[in-house]
Amino acid sequence: MILTVTLNTALDITYRVRTLRPHGSHRVSEVAERPGGKGLNVARVLAALGHEVTATGFAGGGTGRLLREQLARTHGVVDALLPVGGATRRTVAVVDGTTGDTTQLNEPGPVITPAEWSAFLEAYENKVRSSAAVALCGSLPPGVPVGAYAQLVRTARAAGVPVLLDTSGEPLRRGVAARPDMVKPNADELAELTGSHEPLGATRDARRRGAHTVIASLGAQGLLAVNAEGHWRAGPPHRLRGNPTGAGDSAVAGLLSGLVDGLPWPARLARAVALSTATVLAPAAGEFDRRAYEELLGRVTVTEEANAA
Amino acid sequence: MILTVTLNTALDITYRVRTLRPHGSHRVSEVAERPGGKGLNVARVLAALGHEVTATGFAGGGTGRLLREQLARTHGVVDALLPVGGATRRTVAVVDGTTGDTTQLNEPGPVITPAEWSAFLEAYENKVRSSAAVALCGSLPPGVPVGAYAQLVRTARAAGVPVLLDTSGEPLRRGVAARPDMVKPNADELAELTGSHEPLGATRDARRRGAHTVIASLGAQGLLAVNAEGHWRAGPPHRLRGNPTGAGDSAVAGLLSGLVDGLPWPARLARAVALSTATVLAPAAGEFDRRAYEELLGRVTVTEEANAA
Numbered sequence: 001m002i003l004t005v006t007l008n009t010a011l012d013i014t015y016r017v018r019t020l021r022p023h024g025s026h027r028v029s030e031v032a033e034r035p036g037g038k039g040l041n042v043a044r045v046l047a048a049l050g051h052e053v054t055a056t057g058f059a060g061g062g063t064g065r066l067l068r069e070q071l072a073r074t075h076g077v078v079d080a081l082l083p084v085g086g087a088t089r090r091t092v093a094v095v096d097g098t099t100g101d102t103t104q105l106n107e108p109g110p111v112i113t114p115a116e117w118s119a120f121l122e123a124y125e126n127k128v129r130s131s132a133a134v135a136l137c138g139s140l141p142p143g144v145p146v147g148a149y150a151q152l153v154r155t156a157r158a159a160g161v162p163v164l165l166d167t168s169g170e171p172l173r174r175g176v177a178a179r180p181d182m183v184k185p186n187a188d189e190l191a192e193l194t195g196s197h198e199p200l201g202a203t204r205d206a207r208r209r210g211a212h213t214v215i216a217s218l219g220a221q222g223l224l225a226v227n228a229e230g231h232w233r234a235g236p237p238h239r240l241r242g243n244p245t246g247a248g249d250s251a252v253a254g255l256l257s258g259l260v261d262g263l264p265w266p267a268r269l270a271r272a273v274a275l276s277t278a279t280v281l282a283p284a285a286g287e288f289d290r291r292a293y294e295e296l297l298g299r300v301t302v303t304e305e306a307n308a309a
Numbered sequence: 310m311i312l313t314v315t316l317n318t319a320l321d322i323t324y325r326v327r328t329l330r331p332h333g334s335h336r337v338s339e340v341a342e343r344p345g346g347k348g349l350n351v352a353r354v355l356a357a358l359g360h361e362v363t364a365t366g367f368a369g370g371g372t373g374r375l376l377r378e379q380l381a382r383t384h385g386v387v388d389a390l391l392p393v394g395g396a397t398r399r400t401v402a403v404v405d406g407t408t409g410d411t412t413q414l415n416e417p418g419p420v421i422t423p424a425e426w427s428a429f430l431e432a433y434e435n436k437v438r439s440s441a442a443v444a445l446c447g448s449l450p451p452g453v454p455v456g457a458y459a460q461l462v463r464t465a466r467a468a469g470v471p472v473l474l475d476t477s478g479e480p481l482r483r484g485v486a487a488r489p490d491m492v493k494p495n496a497d498e499l500a501e502l503t504g505s506h507e508p509l510g511a512t513r514d515a516r517r518r519g520a521h522t523v524i525a526s527l528g529a530q531g532l533l534a535v536n537a538e539g540h541w542r543a544g545p546p547h548r549l550r551g552n553p554t555g556a557g558d559s560a561v562a563g564l565l566s567g568l569v570d571g572l573p574w575p576a577r578l579a580r581a582v583a584l585s586t587a588t589v590l591a592p593a594a595g596e597f598d599r600r601a602y603e604e605l606l607g608r609v610t611v612t613e614e615a616n617a618a
C-alpha cells in the first residue's frame with residue numbers, strides 16, 4: 001500500500017464563465033467539484049494505475065463531509081482522513097471561457113489544534129509501518145508546526161519506508177534537512193530553497209541539503225533528477241498545449257508507482273513524465289488521458305549523465 | 310406567520326482578497342458563509358424584527374445540507390424547505406480589499422423535476438392557508454415553469470392572503486398579470502417590464518399590468534409606491550455610503566412587517582426605507598444595523614401625492 005498525506009485537503013471547485021470581468025456579476029455556466037489537495041490528487045492517479053493507496057490527512061466541517069463523500073466514489077482510494085473541528089477549505093478556479101485563463105481563489109484551511117496534530121502523528125506512525133512508500137504533499141494548514149514534514153520524514157525513515165516530499169517554503173526547507181528519499185520541487189520552489197535559478201546547480205544544492213534524490217519539475221522541459229548515482233533529464237517527445245493543473249501531482253504518482261514496481265531510475269522518470277504530459281493533455285483539470293499516457297510511455301526521452309560533482 | 314418563498318436558495322459565500330487580479334492566484338483572507346436567496350434574506354430580517362416567519366422553497370445536496378444547518382442556527386426562522394435531488398447552488402462574492410468592489414459568481418441552481426414542483430405546490434397551498442402574508446422572491450431554478458409565480462400568486466389570492474412578488478424578467482411579467490397585492494421591482498426590473506426608464510410612468514404602467522400596489526426601489530432615491538389610493542415617495546434623510554447587498558430584501562421585509570402590523574402606507578414605506586438604509590450602513594453584507602434602523606425610522610421623509618391618473 002502507498003500512503004499519501006494531505007494535511008490541507010480541499011474541495012476543489014471549478015467554475016466556467018463566459019468572460020471574467022472584475023467587479024461584474026457572472027452566471028456560472030459549468031460547475032465541477034472534486035476532492036483536492038496535492039496528496040489526494042496523487043492518490044487518485046495511483047489508484048487509476050492500479051496501486052493500493054490510502055489517503056490520510058485532515059477533513060472537517062460541511063466541506064470535509066462533501067469531500068469524503070466524493071472520495072468514497074473514487075475507486076481504489078482508501079479514506080484514512082482524520083476528522084477535525086474546523087472546516088476543510090475550498091479552492092475556486094474560475095475559467096474564462098474566452099481566453100481559457102484561470103483565476104484561482106484559495107481559502108486558508110481550518111486551524112488544527114495541538115490535540116488533532118498529536119492524534120494525526122499517532123495514526124500516521126501506525127499507517128507508515130504497513131506502507132510500501134509515503135508521499136507528503138502540499139501546504140500546511142494553520143496550527144500545524146512548520147517542522148511537521150521533517151517529523152513525518154523522520155518517522156518514515158525510522159520505519160525504513162521510502163518517503164517523497166512535495167511542498168514549498170519553510171516546510172520544504174525543514175523537511176529536506178530531515179533527509180527524505182525524494183523531494184520534487186518545481187523551478188520556483190527550488191529557487192526559493194536554494195537561491196539559485198540555474199536548475200542543475202540548484203538541484204545539486206537541494207541534494208546537499210539532505211534529500212537523497214532531487215527530482216525538479218521544470219514545466220515543459222520535463223524532469224531533472226539528481227542523486228548519488230548520477231543525473232538524468234527526462235522530457236516529453238514534443239511541446240504541448242493544455243492545462244498544467246495537477247501535472248506535478250501526476251509526476252509524483254509516477255515516481256512512487258515506479259518505485260514500488262522496482263523500476264530503475266530512467267524508467268521511473270519516463271513514467272512520471274508520461275503521466276504528467278497525459279495530465280496536461282486531458283480535457284479536465286487534474287485528470288490524465290490514459291491512452292495518451294500509454295502512447296507517451298515509449299516516447300519520453302531520458303538522457304543520463306555521470307556525476308561530475 | 311409570514312411565509313417567504315425562495316425557489317432558488319443559495320449558500321452565499323463571501324471571500325475577501327487583497328486585490329483581485331484576473332488570471333492570478335489569490336489567498337482568501339476572510340471567508341463568510343450564510344443561507345441566501347432573496348426569500349431567506351427577507352425571512353432573516355423579519356425574524357430579527359420579531360415576526361414569526363416560515364421559509365419554504367427547495368434545498369438539496371451537500372450545499373443544501375450546509376444551508377439548512379446554518380438556517381437552523383438563525384433564530385426565529387422556521388425551515389419548511391422541501392428536499393430535492395439536485396444540489397443547492399452556491400454564490401461567491403469576491404470583495405477586493407483595496408477598492409471594496411465585489412465580483413459576483415452565481416451557480417445556476419439544481420434542475421427541479423416535475424414531481425418536485427408538484428410536491429412544492431401542494432405544500433405551499435397548505436402553508437399559505439395559515440399565513441398572514443406571503444413573499445415570493447428571486448429567480449427560478451431550472452425546471453420550474455416560467456409561470457410559476459403567477460400560479461403561486463393565484464393560490465395566495467384564492468386563500469385571501471396578501472402576496473408580494475419580487476422577481477425579474479418573464480417570471481415577473483407573468484406574475485404581475487396574476488394580480489399580486491404588491492410587486493417591488495428595482496429600476497432595472499421596472500424598465501425591463503415596462504420599456505420605460507421614467508420611474509413614475511413606469512410604476513403606473515406596472516400597476517396597470519395587474520399589481521395592486523407597485524413599490525419601486527430606486528437605490529439612493531428610496532422608494533416610489535403607487536396604488537389606487539395615491540402615490541408616495543419615501544427616502545433616507547441623507548445620502549449614504551455602504552454595501553447595498555440585501556437592501557432590496559430588507560425593504561421587502563419592511564413592507565411585509567408594516568402590512569401584518571396594520572400600518573398605513575406612509576408608515577410601511579418609512580419602515581422599509583429605514584430597514585434598507587440600515588442594511589446599506591451595516592458592515593456585513595445583508596445584515597442590518599439595528600441602532601441605525603431605530604434612529605432612521607423617525608427621520609425617513611415620506612411625501613404623499615394624490616393620483617392625477
